[in-house]
Amino acid sequence: MAKITYIEYGGAVHTVDVPTGQTVMEGARDNGIPGIEADCGGACACSTCHVYVDLAWVEKLPPKDSMEEDMLDFAYDSDPNRSRLTCQIKVSDALDGLIVHMPEKQI
Known part of the structure; x- marks a missing residue:
């Protein structure tokens, strides 16, 4: 379990x-956190x-x-260093305390 x-x-x-593994x-x-729509359900699509x-x-x-890099080309106001797709970040104990910031909008 990690606190995000x-x-x-x-x-x-x-x-x-x-939970670990999610x-x-x-x-x-x-x-129910707003700002992450996840239209593809986590398929990196x-x-x-x-x-x-x-x-x-x-x-x-x-x-x-490479798949995540390709999809980030379509993200709103993507930052080459800080942008990530949350469907591609697996939770582990090592991520306890992770902080992510939502963009102005999702596209």
């Missing part, structure tokens, strides 16, 4: 416990679960694979 903090574009903060996207969906990873966490996450 989701920060909405407007500044609202949601900190929830997400994705950061599933944690948002299962806890859209960019509607896009977030900006907090700077303190960027280097601690596994690298993006």
